Amino acid sequence: MSDARAIEAELLAFLQREIFAPSLAVTAETDLVAAGFDSMSLVRVLLFVETNYGFWIPEREITNDALRNVRALAATVTRLLHER
Amino acid sequence: MNLTELLDGTTSRWPQKPAFIEGDTIVSYAELGDTIARMTAQLRAFGMIPGTRVGLCHPNSVAYVALTFALWRLQAIVVPIPTECTSEETTAITETMQLEAVISQTPGGESVTLTPEGYITRLTPATLPDNHGLNIAFIRFTSGTTHERKGVVLSHETVRDRVVAANAALRIGPEDTVMWCLPMAHHFLITIVLYLSQGATIVLTRQVLARPFLETANRWRASVLYASPFHYALLARDRSDLTLPSVRLAVSTTCALPEDVAEDFVRRFGLPLVQALGIIELGLVSLNADDPRGRWNSVGRPLKTHRVRIVAPEADGVGEVAIAGPGFFDAYAAPWLPRENVLHDGWFHTGDLGWLDADGFLFLVGRKAAVINLAGRKVFPEEIETVLNRHPAVLESRVFGRRHAHLGEVVEAEVVLAQPHPEAEALRDFCREHLAPYKVPTRLHVVSRLPRTTATGKIRRETALVSHE
Numbered sequence: 226m227s228d229a230r231a232i233e234a235e236l237l238a239f240l241q242r243e244i245f246a247p248s249l250a251v252t253a254e255t256d257l258v259a260a261g262f263d264s265m266s267l268v269r270v271l272l273f274v275e276t277n278y279g280f281w282i283p284e285r286e287i288t289n290d291a292l293r294n295v296r297a298l299a300a301t302v303t304r305l306l307h308e309r
Numbered sequence: 310m311n312l313t314e315l316l317d318g319t320t321s322r323w324p325q326k327p328a329f330i331e332g333d334t335i336v337s338y339a340e341l342g343d344t345i346a347r348m349t350a351q352l353r354a355f356g357m358i359p360g361t362r363v364g365l366c367h368p369n370s371v372a373y374v375a376l377t378f379a380l381w382r383l384q385a386i387v388v389p390i391p392t393e394c395t396s397e398e399t400t401a402i403t404e405t406m407q408l409e410a411v412i413s414q415t416p417g418g419e420s421v422t423l424t425p426e427g428y429i430t431r432l433t434p435a436t437l438p439d440n441h442g443l444n445i446a447f448i449r450f451t452s453g454t455t456h457e458r459k460g461v462v463l464s465h466e467t468v469r470d471r472v473v474a475a476n477a478a479l480r481i482g483p484e485d486t487v488m489w490c491l492p493m494a495h496h497f498l499i500t501i502v503l504y505l506s507q508g509a510t511i512v513l514t515r516q517v518l519a520r521p522f523l524e525t526a527n528r529w530r531a532s533v534l535y536a537s538p539f540h541y542a543l544l545a546r547d548r549s550d551l552t553l554p555s556v557r558l559a560v561s562t563t564c565a566l567p568e569d570v571a572e573d574f575v576r577r578f579g580l581p582l583v584q585a586l587g588i589i590e591l592g593l594v595s596l597n598a599d600d601p602r603g604r605w606n607s608v609g610r611p612l613k614t615h616r617v618r619i620v621a622p623e624a625d626g627v628g629e630v631a632i633a634g635p636g637f638f639d640a641y642a643a644p645w646l647p648r649e650n651v652l653h654d655g656w657f658h659t660g661d662l663g664w665l666d667a668d669g670f671l672f673l674v675g676r677k678a679a680v681i682n683l684a685g686r687k688v689f690p691e692e693i694e695t696v697l698n699r700h701p702a703v704l705e706s707r708v709f710g711r712r713h714a715h716l717g718e719v720v721e722a723e724v725v726l727a728q729p730h731p732e733a734e735a736l737r738d739f740c741r742e743h744l745a746p747y748k749v750p751t752r753l754h755v756v757s758r759l760p761r762t763t764a765t766g767k768i769r770r771e772t773a774l775v776s777h778e
Binding site for chain 2: 242243244258262263264265267268269271272276281283284285287288289292
């Protein structure tokens with residue numbers, strides 16, 4: 226579980242630093258699409274995961290549920306890491 | 310000639326037909342025409358005169374389209390400013406393109422409010438721009454085929470010619486509904502203007518994920534998809550049971566289509582992806598409507614109005630792709646360089662490397678110039694190196710594209726650093742301050758020296774090959 230929490234914190238820091246405006250405080254529960262997450266944002270998140278965790282999230286995993294918020298995304302990344 | 314005539318023709322024929330659908334909102338051609346008329350009146354009151362160069366920094370919306378046509382109605386020139394630009398990049402566009410006004414979504418110092426949305430601010434360029442007597446509609450700040458030439462200038466006549474040529478292949482008509490998900494600041498003329506000239510309906514969607522995209526497409530019975538391989542990869546791997554029964558044409562553009570995406574998409578939807586080659590200087594050059602299943606990795610035969618030849622081919626037939634045809638750009642803006650001084654006997658040398666098969670299908674395999682294509686966004690290494698080299702700890706740098714199975718290429722950099730080394734993350738922060746996010750190198754490699762050519766001592770550029778194998 227500590228894995229998932231650490232990954233969540235890393236993803237959150239990344240999104241806050243690189244994707245969203247500083248004025249928008251992103252939490253683990255923020256609805257990403259509603260916050261303005263677009264296709265280039267998605268490309269950059271996928272690249273961040275690949276660079277930091279060593280794998281490309283398969284497209285079939287990139288669902289509404291997985292991208293609901295950072296917590297859900299971190300859970301997906303953690304699960305895929307364990308499956309490897 | 311004015312491009313507004315193309316839209317006016319549609320509006321008078323089908324006033325009640327939907328021009329745009331966004332969420333639950335339907336905007337008819339008559340309503341779009343009314344919005345344009347209101348915008349035109351406000352811009353006229355602002356003092357907009359013919360030939361004024363206006364920056365348009367606005368996200369995808371009906372207002373973006375209405376503002377563009379209102380500016381054209383007043384014979385002003387539209388210069389798109391992508392919303393992801395940093396303030397430094399916006400300033401570079403403003404100064405290099407000698408903009409005399411800018412329209413944005415947020416109010417500025419002395420901006421005037423436009424209804425229904427937008428703010429316009431007057432600017433004073435250091436020197437007034439010279440439009441060389443052309444009837445200019447549009448200038449796209451790029452880049453072009455080389456880093457040094459900025460701003461592709463397109464007249465109303467040029468845009469009309471390329472719209473007519475492109476639609477002979479795309480065959481968009483009033484019965485079509487197009488799903489739109491690409492940024493209008495990068496794609497507008499042989500797409501949005503073309504669709505509106507033919508009376509099609511455009512569904513604006515910000516959906517990036519497969520399921521909501523498919524639901525929206527089916528809700529409005531979309532017949533045409535126009536998107537990048539990245540979008541199609543998401544759709545191809547969707548695990549729902551949604552299909553695309555109303556789609557007749559799915560165009561893949563902006564970068565090379567990976568084989569697994571092409572195969573998975575056909576398997577998932579029973580519909581082949583049709584690759585297209587569009588170049589900002591030329592418009593739509595080719596479309597693989599003839600054999601998208603068998604030759605999935607071809608960008609197709611040239612349009613009937615166009616010719617393609619391979620310049621100085623090697624033994625394997627690969628050489629630089631040159632194109633001749635109508636609707637070519639009028640000039641580069643900065644420095645001003647008329648088309649005639651760029652073309653070679655009417656042929657435009659694209660900088661793309663490719664070959665033609667016996668049936669005249671064009672296959673692209675790479676580029677002569679060191680342009681990086683990140684999922685369809687063009688990145689010029691020199692621009693990023695200029696920023697990196699400004700950091701006090703960077704002695705020199707080299708930016709290159711690394712092949713990527715899902716994105717075509719990703720941006721990476723090698724840097725030679727002074728002591729003590731800053732953290733790589735600090736250098737990336739520095740890039741983020743000055744560059745649009747997609748240009749920031751994904752990885753920075755600290756090296757002791759950069760590869761140089763033995764002859765001239767210049768930094769060696771690898772012209773990455775597009776993966777078609």
